[in-house]
Amino acid sequence: MPRDALVVVDMQVGLLDGLPKHDLADVVRRINAVAAFVRGQGGTVVWIRHCGKAGDGFARHEPGWAFLPELDRQPADLEIEKTLNDAFAGTALHETLQRLATECVVIAGWATDSCVDSTLRSAVSRDYHVVAVSDAHTLSDRPHLEAPAVIRHHNWVWSDLLTNRSIRVVTTDELLADQR
Template identity: 30%
Template sequence: MNEPSLDLARTALVLIDLQNSNVQRELAPYSAEQTVGNCVLLAQEMRTRGAMIVYVRVLVGELPAPLADAPMRSPGAAAPAYDASELSAMADVEATDIVVVKRQWGAFYGTELDQLLRRRRIDTLVLGGIATNFGVESTARAAFDRNYRLVFAEDAMSSFDAEAHRFAVSKIFPRMGRVRSTRALIDMLQAGTGDA
């Protein structure tokens, strides 16, 4: 059975949290350089073919700090560095790209992302970013609930733990959409087949 085509006029590449606070961390199974590099390759290919490119960044100092067994930051921890929430220079953001600012793990809650996508009649999202099982997965679940078609660029995302990444891409994401490598997506785009 043939897969549905990827209509780039109705597709957005949504890249999550490629910002200084994340690219400076030790990531697995892919390094920050590998992850961001693959995101940039996808953005270049998709941008030249008319797809919408969205970079999402989180205001680290405004993330909730609930009472939790394994909090993301310790109570009383020092404030993040002044540029922690800024997109990394490695992300290669261009002037035509859209930047969405969030204050939660997911990119939909409390942001204009859904409105921006719907105004452009976007119905398909290609997702990548840091971290797989936090910002990417939270965004994917919200997108799935909103009936977007999803494609996951498996090696254009990474996490703080390789097993957490593997679990998301092998057990969660295949139930919501299609999981592909960056190379497979680029080959498809360059071949002009439109299949993901």
């Protein structure tokens, strides 16, 4: 039986460095709610961990490499390490999702315009149904655009991607109300 998988991108302590991330506490709360929902529907939660280089705040086994402690991670959840923006590139993510008979990939995390965007587009190109949780991804203000505008822009772009399957951009509340 096909199942959903929630892919949570790079929600690690290292993201606390630099400028504040937009609505971070509520984004974490929403990710936890979506994770509980997906698990309750028989799906899998996959935590993507960025493994950076020495000195970039995300080097393996350095403090920034750890997941944010506020995240509700469970023993049955999976972890996949990545070194590039796209969580599918050079990782076992696609093979893992295939083994789990995943048809729909639900995506949340950090950073909207980089790793979340790359991972979402890669899921589309691999013919998954994709759900972008519009209020469960974050980033900091950019020099040319404030974070809420970047988030709105990406939610709009994602809603109109060309796909062989489907793409939906929904709020956490809309997703949780969807009793498939």
